[in-house]
Amino acid sequence: MGKTSDIARARRLYRTVLTIRRAEEALAVLLAEGLIPGFIHLSIGQEAVAAGVMDALTPVDTVTSTHRGHGHAIAKGMGLDAFFAELLGRDSGACRGRGGSMHVADISRGMLGANGIVAAGMPIALGSALAHQILGRDAVAVAIFGDGAMAEGLLHECLNLARLWNLPVLFVCENNGWGEFLPTDRQIVFSLDKLAAAHGIAHVAVDGNDVAAVASKAAEVVAGVRKGGGPAILECHTTRVGGHYEGDPQRGRDPADRAANAARDPLIRARAALTEPDAAKIEAEVTAEIAAAVAFARAAPPPKWEDAAASVYTI
Amino acid sequence: MTELRYNHAVNRAMADAMAADPTVVLFGEDVAGAGGVYGATRGLRDKFGADRVRDTPISEAAIVGMAVGAALSGLKPIVEISFIDFMTFAMDAVVNQAAKMRTMFGAQCSVPMVLRTQHGGGAGSGPQHSQCLEAWFAHVPGLKVVCPADPASAYGLLRAAIVDPDPVIVIEHKALYATRVPEPDSLPILPIGKAAVLRPGRDLTIVSYGAALRAVSDAAATLAKEGIETEILDLRSIQPWDEAAVLASLARTHRLMIVHEAVEAFGVGAEIAARMADIGFDELDAPILRVGAPFMPSPVAKALERRYMPNADNILAAARRLLA
Numbered sequence: 252m253g254k255t256s257d258i259a260r261a262r263r264l265y266r267t268v269l270t271i272r273r274a275e276e277a278l279a280v281l282l283a284e285g286l287i288p289g290f291i292h293l294s295i296g297q298e299a300v301a302a303g304v305m306d307a308l309t310p311v312d313t314v315t316s317t318h319r320g321h322g323h324a325i326a327k328g329m330g331l332d333a334f335f336a337e338l339l340g341r342d343s344g345a346c347r348g349r350g351g352s353m354h355v356a357d358i359s360r361g362m363l364g365a366n367g368i369v370a371a372g373m374p375i376a377l378g379s380a381l382a383h384q385i386l387g388r389d390a391v392a393v394a395i396f397g398d399g400a401m402a403e404g405l406l407h408e409c410l411n412l413a414r415l416w417n418l419p420v421l422f423v424c425e426n427n428g429w430g431e432f433l434p435t436d437r438q439i440v441f442s443l444d445k446l447a448a449a450h451g452i453a454h455v456a457v458d459g460n461d462v463a464a465v466a467s468k469a470a471e472v473v474a475g476v477r478k479g480g481g482p483a484i485l486e487c488h489t490t491r492v493g494g495h496y497e498g499d500p501q502r503g504r505d506p507a508d509r510a511a512n513a514a515r516d517p518l519i520r521a522r523a524a525l526t527e528p529d530a531a532k533i534e535a536e537v538t539a540e541i542a543a544a545v546a547f548a549r550a551a552p553p554p555k556w557e558d559a560a561a562s563v564y565t566i
Numbered sequence: 567m568t569e570l571r572y573n574h575a576v577n578r579a580m581a582d583a584m585a586a587d588p589t590v591v592l593f594g595e596d597v598a599g600a601g602g603v604y605g606a607t608r609g610l611r612d613k614f615g616a617d618r619v620r621d622t623p624i625s626e627a628a629i630v631g632m633a634v635g636a637a638l639s640g641l642k643p644i645v646e647i648s649f650i651d652f653m654t655f656a657m658d659a660v661v662n663q664a665a666k667m668r669t670m671f672g673a674q675c676s677v678p679m680v681l682r683t684q685h686g687g688g689a690g691s692g693p694q695h696s697q698c699l700e701a702w703f704a705h706v707p708g709l710k711v712v713c714p715a716d717p718a719s720a721y722g723l724l725r726a727a728i729v730d731p732d733p734v735i736v737i738e739h740k741a742l743y744a745t746r747v748p749e750p751d752s753l754p755i756l757p758i759g760k761a762a763v764l765r766p767g768r769d770l771t772i773v774s775y776g777a778a779l780r781a782v783s784d785a786a787a788t789l790a791k792e793g794i795e796t797e798i799l800d801l802r803s804i805q806p807w808d809e810a811a812v813l814a815s816l817a818r819t820h821r822l823m824i825v826h827e828a829v830e831a832f833g834v835g836a837e838i839a840a841r842m843a844d845i846g847f848d849e850l851d852a853p854i855l856r857v858g859a860p861f862m863p864s865p866v867a868k869a870l871e872r873r874y875m876p877n878a879d880n881i882l883a884a885a886r887r888l889l890a
Contacts, residue, residue: 380635381591
């Protein structure tokens with residue numbers, strides 16, 4: 252890779268990480284204002300996984316995500332207007348205000364949905380990979396899951412089937428050390444590399460807070476999957492800076508853990524790859540984009556009952 | 567005379583659909599090599615290849631979830647779940663994913679998948695292989711549910727389910743696979759949501775579906791000997807169900823009974839009775855009656871299972887109450 256493309260990639264990755272960070276910071280404000288229905292799960296501290304993995308994908312590649320899926324949707328190409336309008340439950344939202352935070356989806360861009368059910372996205376990615384395989388598409392499917400989903404039996408079913416049918420699917424584990432309110436080491440007795448080995452699936456681990464490293468590893472692994480090498484697992488060790496949901500008082504969380512997370516901030520590390528003027532220019536642009544999208548969403552109309560009620564069936 | 571067997575009709579529906587549309591694929595436990603537990607998928611792998619007709623491991627949650635993803639990405643998957651009892655493992659994919667996506671994603675997509683399965687007792691298969699769980703699925707907005715009672719319906723409803731853009735649960739009955747009729751002149755695709763009048767009558771209406779219709783027909787034959795004419799409606803489709811046809815029949819006979827093999831409490835019959843008590847109230851000359859299984863798990867022992875399943879005697883007793 253030449254120097255120019257290195258710089259272009261560093262700019263691109265920083266822009267995505269920053270966009271996700273600023274978008275979620277804006278969501279926290281909108282939530283506090285009472286403008287967001289329900290509750291939201293922020294991915295602050297984990298943005299490099301979304302940015303790095305999606306950088307390795309093409310628009311026809313497909314992704315299934317988790318309940319903490321804002322970053323995945325944005326990085327896969329969902330427009331910010333559609334994103335914010337969806338989070339505010341407006342008719343102009345990506346899902347016309349019917350999905351909200353936990354169900355952001357943009358099928359035309361291969362974003363097959365965040366998901367309110369832990370592990371549920373994994374078999375959906377498998378099915379998408381099956382369609383790519385049978386229809387002869389040059390495409391891969393990516394199943395993103397958290398370490399909490401390692402306790403779901405569905406993970407084993409999916410790893411087994413993916414290997415058995417040699418499906419073009421990449422499993423991306425966002426290992427942030429927490430499953431809801433409980434540290435992972437109090438839930439899980441095995442490691443993902445050993446589970447992968449038991450299924451004959453390649454396992455690659457990466458510092459999930461180093462966006463350049465995630466992007467490089469993801470590009471490598473995705474290339475193998477794309478060539479027909481079968482499924483692979485990319486485990487990204489990352490940090491959930493906030494609680495399980497926005498507003499979670501995080502009782503029982505060691506303050507030292509939070510301080511350690513701050514030291515690994517993926518945003519600061521992504522910025523370090525850029526010159527000051529470069530970073531400042533991107534920051535100004537992203538700030539303006541977020542402000543415009545938030546203004547768009549605030550002004551967007553609510554969904555119409557008739558449209559929603561008529562959408563249960565196609566015919 | 568050539569005959570059409572129920573399981574052959576199911577097979578032919580899939581073969582015709584796969585020949586007509588290269589995006590239709592079939593997978594499930596033992597559907598390719600073994601041809602299905604009830605022989606409904608026999609020969610399809612040879613016809614359409616191992617890419618489109620696949621045996622899966624025993625992983626119901628994964629294979630039904632996979633059907634959802636395949637449907638979102640351009641395929642029309644048919645999944646066979648060999649017993650409806652095994653759907654419990656797949657409920658997330660059906661209820662939280664397939665059923666919701668069209669609404670939840672703002673109609674960006676539909677989920678064109680078919681789950682073929684079978685329900686019902688009579689074979690001594692016991693509490694985990696005999697249940698009739700269709701009401702569970704009918705209760706979930708976004709799903710369609712059909713229960714074909716004869717070979718022509720098995721063909722016509724399955725073809726309709728495969729071309730339908732939304733998720734459809736096709737529930738066959740294990741006791742019907744070997745039933746046969748003279749080969750029909752034509753096998754049309756049957757619209758989902760339409761009932762059929764199997765026998766016209768003026769004195770009472772019995773609404774039923776699936777294998778329970780056999781007991782209903784037996785009871786109607788007995789009543790006919792006494793000069794009582796029963797109108798029998800085969801619902802065919804449970805969700806959506808043909809409210810207009812039931813109401814029209816009630817308006818002719820003014821007496822209504824619903825018969826199904828599923829547990830009576832909180833079942834399909836309860837929904838139909840409640841709707842007709844509302845929109846058909848002026849037509850009723852008697853209370854609406856239901857005949858279904860008692861509120862207990864399906865037994866294994868023949869003597870118990872015989873008593874557990876709705877039969878002509880139960881139906882006759884209810885008919886006499888209705889006509890009293």
